[in-house]
Amino acid sequence: MKEDIYVGVLQNIESLIEGETDLVAVMSTMACELYHAFEHFNWVGFYRRVDERTLKVGPYQGRHGCLAIHIGEGVCGKCAREGETQIENDVSAIPHHIACSDDTKSEMVIPIKDGEGNVRAVLDIDSTEINSFDEIDQEYLKRIGEYLSERCT
Numbered sequence: 001m002k003e004d005i006y007v008g009v010l011q012n013i014e015s016l017i018e019g020e021t022d023l024v025a026v027m028s029t030m031a032c033e034l035y036h037a038f039e040h041f042n043w044v045g046f047y048r049r050v051d052e053r054t055l056k057v058g059p060y061q062g063r064h065g066c067l068a069i070h071i072g073e074g075v076c077g078k079c080a081r082e083g084e085t086q087i088e089n090d091v092s093a094i095p096h097h098i099a100c101s102d103d104t105k106s107e108m109v110i111p112i113k114d115g116e117g118n119v120r121a122v123l124d125i126d127s128t129e130i131n132s133f134d135e136i137d138q139e140y141l142k143r144i145g146e147y148l149s150e151r152c153t
């Protein structure tokens with residue numbers, strides 16, 4: 001069931017961004033396709049690394065997302081600092097969670113790296129359900145992230 005939806009999302013994104021090199025256009029399309037694919041996703045979007053210390057919000061779908069996050073802070077900042085995917089299946093259990101919405105119960109953040117392995121952005125997904133994220137989400141969101149990494153020169 002979930003895997004079938006991801007296969008469809010991947011195919012849609014692949015065809016929609018084919019030949020497109022503009023990062024904002026690609027990020028916007030990815031956020032839209034993912035957000036509308038899963039009812040329990042209440043926020044899907046990107047934070048872009050704008051300098052050594054700061055992430056700024058990029059294209060997203062959902063209600064208000066905080067505009068800036070310091071590297072190392074929140075789930076997004078931790079992902080950017082460590083360069084590793086973060087899965088928090090109960091955000092009420094982690095003190096470092098930055099709550100942009102009370103509806104969020106679980107969260108997954110994927111690092112977007114360039115060819116040198118530098119984190120250039122993170123893909124952040126919030127869910128209204130606890131325990132939303134598993135290895136299937138990890139596999140497909142990683143692949144979607146790679147479409148963006150290929151375009152990060």
Ligand code: SME
Nearest residue numbers: 065074075076097098100
């Ligand atoms: N919850 C994130 C902040 C961004 S909102 O989810 C859009 C965090 O803890 O980093």
